[in-house]
């Protein structure tokens with residue numbers, strides 16, 4: 001795929017602001033623009049204001065990573081361990097229930113459950129994990145298992161993706177993370193995660209989930225060795241899927257944390273802070289079928305996450321409680337932000353905090369004035 005940037009930046013910005021769809025060539029122009037990043041950010045802020053007013057949503061949730069033992073070798077990953085590693089772990093259900101109970105004490109609405117691709121885990125571990133969580137916490141939203149995990153379950157059970165997803169729903173699954181997307185441009189994907197499911201399989205599983213009534217997030221791993229053309233390919237594909245299924249709840253950028261990964265030497269991660277704000281803005285302008293663009297405070301830090309709220313972002317993500325994946329790659333911005341702190345940070349930035357559930361139903365909306 002080759003594009004040439006022939007379009008005037010101002011006309012692209014005008015189009016985006018008047019809710020006219022910008023095309024892939026224009027997306028590339030925005031990505032390649034070096035001088036007028038502030039204009040892109042300003043227009044994205046105005047567009048976000050038109051869509052979401054002054055609100056910033058967040059979810060009270062807890063991450064549960066059930067194992068860090070993984071047979072794959074993604075080059076951007078600092079999380080995986082072999083079975084023999086001293087700090088390898090696999091949680092049993094008692095431990096998982098204990099973690100959910102801890103989360104319930106702070107009022108979580110959601111658990112987000114993912115793990116490494118642990119070759120010793122039988123399919124029943126996954127199905128029973130969901131059922132055990134559901135039986136013990138009937139009103140909890142269970143957001144679990146990436147397309148990679150669905151693929152592994154399909155392979156191990158010899159069932160279709162659809163049958164696997166429907167069985168998980170039967171056990172109590174509510175929605176899935178759209179992770180394992182990394183970068184969907186095929187050549188670069190094969191360089192950074194050659195053993196992962198390929199782009200076509202990722203797309204097929206995501207569409208199957210959406211068409212089976214299971215919503216997912218959409219993600220990108222940003223700031224590694226991807227080119228602007230790769231980003232165009234990725235975002236274009238995501239936008240097409242959303243047009244077809246309307247099954248994505250939000251778009252989440254996962255900035256690459258390089259410190260403890262094998263891709264480290266190839267990437268100058270000090271550039272991240274410069275690039276990330278313009279990237280959030282471009283997402284707001286290009287992804288016209290997404291209401292929700294989420295920041296990532298564990299990866300970029302709280303001051304940068306607050307600044308992103310001026311760049312087209314309208315969602316602060318979750319309280320998390322435990323964020324092993326970023327921490328293992330060298331992330332240093334913490335693993336837990338209490339609800340009150342998120343509310344206070346959003347208010348200090350001049351925005352209106354809205355607590356939501358995983359599917360972006362706003363909670364306590366009517367009593368907001370009293371509550372906050």
Ligand code: SF4
Nearest residue numbers: 070072074077080116
């Ligand atoms: S990113 Fe996930 S699948 Fe890849 S090596 Fe790390 S834990 Fe394994």
